[in-house]
Amino acid sequence: MLRVEELEATLPSMTQWRALARRSVDWAALEADLGTALPSDYRSLAEAYPPLVVDDFLFVSVPRPGAEASWASGRRYSSEILQDLYEMGDTEGYVPYPEPGGLLCWAESNEGDVFYWKISFPDPDAWPVVVRGANGDWSEFPVGAVEFLACVYRRTIDVPGMPRSFPGDDPKVLA
Template identity: 40%
Template sequence: MDHLVGTQSPPRRPAGPADAVAALERALPGLAGLRLPAPRGIDWSGLEAELGVGLPADYRLLCELYPSLVIGDFLAVGGPAPGEEAGWVETTREELETVAEWCAEADLTVPLRAFPAPGGLLPWGASSQGDFFHWSTGPADPGEWTVTVASRSSVWWHYTGGAVQFLADLVGGVLEPWGLPRVRAEVAVW
C-alpha cells in the first residue's frame, strides 16, 4: 500500500538560484570540479513553450552549469542538451505516462496526478533503484513548486524547497530520507 508520509521543509530557503547551486556545491565537494567552462546555452523559452510550463530557475541554472549528474551512485538528475530540447520534452512526456500510471495505482489519501493536470507531478530526477523525484506544479511561480518523492518502497512525501536545495539537503543529511537510502556525497557525470 502506498502512503503519503508527510512534508519536510528546508531550514532556510536560498536567496536565489545561485545560492541553491552554491549549497549543492558545498554538500557535494566534487561538484565544482565538474562545472562547465561556460553556460550550455539551452533554449529554455522554446523548451518551456513546447512543454507548456516554465521550469524553476534553480533547475535551469544547474542544467546550464553542469552536465547530467549521478549523485551518490544513486540519484540521476539532468536536463536537455543544447539543440536537443525537443527530444527532452518528448522524453518527459513519455515519463509523464509512467507518472500517470503510478498516480492511478497509488492508494494515497490525497490523490496525485501527472502534469498537465493542475498541480500535477512533473519529473526531474530518478534513482537507480526505481525512485522518482517530481515537482508538484502549480499556478504559482515555478520557484515555489514543491518536490514530491515517490519511492520504490511505496512511500510518497513532499519537500517545500526547490529541486537543487532538495539535493543539497538530501546529500547533506538535513532531510530524513523517508523511503530512500542515505545518499553519499559523491558525484559523477552521467
C-alpha cells in the same frame, strides 16, 4: 531559492563537471514544448552542468543544448508512467502534469525512486519537491530541486523509503 554554488559546497566533487561557459539551453523552446516555465534554480543548474549521477544512485536529468525536445519528451514519458500509477490508485492523489497540481519529473534513482516538482503555484520557484520511493512511499518537501539536493546530502532532509545507504558518506558525482 538555494544557489548552485551552495550545492557545490555540499557536493564538491560535482565541480569537475561544471561547464567553462554557460550551457545554452533554449528555454523558450523547451518551456513552450512543456507548456510551463521551469524553476530558476534548476535552470541555473542546467546552464552550469550536464546530467549528473550522484553517488552512483541519483540521476539528475537536465536538458542538453540542442536536445531540448528530447528532454521534454522524456518528461512526457514519465508523466505517462505516473498516469498509469494514478489509474491504479497508487499515487496518494498526486496527478501527472499537465493536470492542475500535476507532477513533473526532474530526477530518478537507479532503484526506481522518482523525484518530481508539484506544479501547484503559478511561480515555478515555489514548486515543492515530491518523491515517490520505489517501495511506494510518497513525500513532499517545500523546497526547490537544488535546495532539496543540498539538504539531502547535508542530511538535513530525510527521505522516507530511500535505501539505508542514501545518502552516502562521501558522495561522488559523475556526468
